[in-house]
Amino acid sequence: MSSSSARSPRSIVVVGGGIQGTSVAYHLSQSKSLPPNSKITLLEAKSPASAASGKGGGFMARSWGDGGPTQKLHHLAFDMYADLAPDLGCETYRKLPVLSVRPGYKGGAEKARKESTLRSIVPGWLDGNVGPISPLGFGDDTAQITPSEFVHKMLERAGDSVEVRLGACTGVETEQGSDRGARKIVGVKYAPRSDDGVEGAEETTIPADTVIVSAGPWSCAAEDWFQGAVELPMEGVKSTSIVWKKPEGAENVDATALFCGEDNRFGTHLEVYPRPDGTIYICGIGGSDYISKEDLKSGAFREVCEAKEARVAAASDSFREMSSTYSEKGELDRVQACMRPCPPDAMPYMGAVAGFEGAYINAGHNCWGIAWAPASGKAMSELVLEGESTSIDLRPFDPARFTPVNKRGGRGRKRRGTSVGEQW
Numbered sequence: 001m002s003s004s005s006a007r008s009p010r011s012i013v014v015v016g017g018g019i020q021g022t023s024v025a026y027h028l029s030q031s032k033s034l035p036p037n038s039k040i041t042l043l044e045a046k047s048p049a050s051a052a053s054g055k056g057g058g059f060m061a062r063s064w065g066d067g068g069p070t071q072k073l074h075h076l077a078f079d080m081y082a083d084l085a086p087d088l089g090c091e092t093y094r095k096l097p098v099l100s101v102r103p104g105y106k107g108g109a110e111k112a113r114k115e116s117t118l119r120s121i122v123p124g125w126l127d128g129n130v131g132p133i134s135p136l137g138f139g140d141d142t143a144q145i146t147p148s149e150f151v152h153k154m155l156e157r158a159g160d161s162v163e164v165r166l167g168a169c170t171g172v173e174t175e176q177g178s179d180r181g182a183r184k185i186v187g188v189k190y191a192p193r194s195d196d197g198v199e200g201a202e203e204t205t206i207p208a209d210t211v212i213v214s215a216g217p218w219s220c221a222a223e224d225w226f227q228g229a230v231e232l233p234m235e236g237v238k239s240t241s242i243v244w245k246k247p248e249g250a251e252n253v254d255a256t257a258l259f260c261g262e263d264n265r266f267g268t269h270l271e272v273y274p275r276p277d278g279t280i281y282i283c284g285i286g287g288s289d290y291i292s293k294e295d296l297k298s299g300a301f302r303e304v305c306e307a308k309e310a311r312v313a314a315a316s317d318s319f320r321e322m323s324s325t326y327s328e329k330g331e332l333d334r335v336q337a338c339m340r341p342c343p344p345d346a347m348p349y350m351g352a353v354a355g356f357e358g359a360y361i362n363a364g365h366n367c368w369g370i371a372w373a374p375a376s377g378k379a380m381s382e383l384v385l386e387g388e389s390t391s392i393d394l395r396p397f398d399p400a401r402f403t404p405v406n407k408r409g410g411r412g413r414k415r416r417g418t419s420v421g422e423q424w
Contacts, residue, residue: 007035012384013188013208015169016215016363017044018053019147019370023377024212024362026154029161033385040161041206043190045168045302049151051216052338053370055241057273057281058092058150059257060371062141069347069396073372076391078141080374085145088153092146092276096255097121098136103263103270103322105131123254123274125247125325136259144257144273147370166193168299170203171225172211177357184357185211210358210384217341219349219363221297229355231403234364236291236300236339239283240307242315243336246278247329253278260284260322266314270322279333280326285315291339307335342366343402350380350397354408360384361399 014025025042028034042048060081065074085093099121102108109126112118112133122133136142155162173187187205213222217236246253258272271284287308291300312335320327343349343364353359362380365372379392400408 009035009037009039010210010385011039011041011206011208012210012212013041013043013206015043015188015211015213016219017042017046017048017151017164018051018214018216019049019151019373020053020216020362020365020376021212021214022048022053022151022154023373024214024380025162025377026158027374027377027381028384029158031381031385033382040158040163041188041208042155042162042164043169043188043206044164044166045193045215045218045299047166048155048164049148051302051305052147052340053151054148055336055338056147056370057241057271057283058145058147058370059271059273060143060145061098061137065368069393070368070372072392073368073375076378077372077375078143080378081143081145084374085150088150088157090145090149090153092149093143094255094276095139095143096257096274097139098142098257098259100134100136100261101126101258101322102131102133102261103129103268103318104265105129107131108133121256123256125254125280125323126256126258128320128322128324128327130322142257144275145370146275147373150373165190165206167191167204168193168302169213169215169221169225172359173205174356179357182355182357185209185359208358210360212360212362212380212384214362214380216363216369217291217296217339218299218302219341219361220293222353222361224297226353226356226359228407229403230353230361230399230408232293232349232361232364232399233344233402234293234296235342235344236296237342238289238291238301238305238337238339240285240287240311240315240335240337241281241283242285242307242312243333244280244282244319244326245331245333247325248331249329250278250325253280258322260318263318263321265321266318268315268318270315270318272319282315282319285311287311287314301339305337305339307337340367340369345401348372348376348397349399350376350392350394351399352383354400 062078
């Protein structure tokens with residue numbers, strides 16, 4: 001009998017069906033370290049990619065995190081996307097150049113088109129009033145993907161090896177662990193979602209030996225599920241974004257992304273991402289709301305997250321100033337809003353929960369959650385199935401880094417934590 005077949009099957013629940021949680025479930029399902037006959041359940045409150053993963057821009061930059069603890073997340077994920085996206089059959093992945101644009105002035109586009117290094121990457125639709133333009137990337141280490149497509153392609157590839165179950169997680173069930181004072185996971189509790197989209201009244205339990213909480217900003221609810229063993233300070237940043245239709249009569253929309261400076265006339269700092277289908281996604285609209293941890297724990301904006309009409313108007317006006325093409329022929333396709341999860345130090349929570357056998361956190365990836373998803377999924381899969389991550393050093397992302405040492409490990413018992421220095 002092989003060592004693989006001798007290992008006991010695992011019952012793993014990943015909480016959260018966005019791009020991060022789905023990546024964790026996908027990489028678990030594809031790992032050679034997963035024992036035969038194991039069961040992986042993806043528990044999602046609404047539907048896969050229904051929050052930020054269905055409304056985010058999907059921009060990634062390999063070198064933009066260089067010099068910090070997240071550098072390897074940027075590098076590994078960027079390289080993984082280049083292989084995974086075509087392998088999964090994604091049609092929205094591509095590399096593209098990026099320009100820095102100063103709004104509110106004139107002549108910048110015309111001047112840039114005369115410069116040999118910029119001429120080929122200034123998009124034709126950037127034909128309005130803009131100031132100085134400079135390159136941020138020529139497409140060698142910057143790319144994009146529509147995140148919802150990546151989520152659904154991962155689930156398609158995983159097939160029956162990942163069961164998607166709809167319902168809001170309400171807690172975990174535990175019993176005495178192998179160490180004195182420790183608890184071990186034996187189940188994950190949730191309120192099932194009915195066919196009409198309403199959470200069921202009767203709580204249900206999924207038998208499980210492992211739970212990975214990867215529910216974006218709502219992951220902070222795990223503080224209560226793990227009885228104070230870990231503190232997860234989190235703020236949700238709720239922001240509006242808009243998507244423009246492909247202009248009527250246009251054969252294609254030039255693929256250059258823009259990072260725009262502050263436009264004080266409209267209170268915007270637009271990020272502009274043309275997509276392969278000819279639409280243009282725009283965020284950086286300003287006027288974001290900051291949602292408290294307590295509100296997030298109660299599920300704030302999980303079901304409905306609406307755009308701000310005033311910010312839609314401001315962003316539209318700012319973009320029309322930069323593009324005569326869209327000022328004359330542009331039409332909005334949709335407006336939307338979503339939240340990004342922000343810990344105080346802007347770094348993710350990735351690791352085990354002290355004092356709970358089989359409990360893990362993978363959350364708080366801020367604005368890079370989509371860009372880091374493949375690397376996060378791989379790293380967490382290694383940690384869960386092999387005992388440590390060999391692809392990413394997870395020590396800077398210890399979920400307990402904001403938890404007082406005397407509280408780490410559950411129910412107020414004093415446990416020794418691992419110092420991560422003064423990164424925050």
